[in-house]
Amino acid sequence: MKTINELLGLKKQESEQLINELNSLLANYQLFYQNLRGFHWNVKGEKFFELHLKFEELYNDAVVKVDEIAERILTLGGTPTHTFTDYINSASIQTAKNVSNGNECMEVTLENMAILIQSEKAMLPLAQEAEDEGTITLLTDYISQQEKTMWMLHSWLSK
Numbered sequence: 001m002k003t004i005n006e007l008l009g010l011k012k013q014e015s016e017q018l019i020n021e022l023n024s025l026l027a028n029y030q031l032f033y034q035n036l037r038g039f040h041w042n043v044k045g046e047k048f049f050e051l052h053l054k055f056e057e058l059y060n061d062a063v064v065k066v067d068e069i070a071e072r073i074l075t076l077g078g079t080p081t082h083t084f085t086d087y088i089n090s091a092s093i094q095t096a097k098n099v100s101n102g103n104e105c106m107e108v109t110l111e112n113m114a115i116l117i118q119s120e121k122a123m124l125p126l127a128q129e130a131e132d133e134g135t136i137t138l139l140t141d142y143i144s145q146q147e148k149t150m151w152m153l154h155s156w157l158s159k
Helices: 004-008 012-042 048-075 084-090 102-129 133-157
Strands: none
Touching: 012 048, 012 084, 012 102, 048 102, 048 133, 102 133
16 A cells, blocks of 8 residues: 555655654644643733633634644654653743733743744745645645734734
């Protein structure tokens, strides 16, 4: 039986590189997600209700992306990492512990999203070289959505 990469018309070596990069992106998304959960639970102040809902919206979006990235890794014939030890060891995003000030939560969220976008943009040339349209589409859709979200969050902070 042919491998999934052969059936998809993708080269094994290029797919393995993409799998490694996607696993790093998955790690970053998991930490991003957990930071958002912490902000949702712990934010305090006069903007509590507004931010509580916004962080819930953001973490719900992040959990969908976590699943999509893991499924893309599986589609390419890889195994998604799935332990927090792996995530912490390979992520660029840092854990945000005991952050409850709304503005600080939002600043960390923007910084985290910038890391995600940088990672996604850095993967695009590899996906293009591999002629992996599925990964290209996944990444460009994320980038487009996140850039708009970042603009909105940045505008909120600039009040």
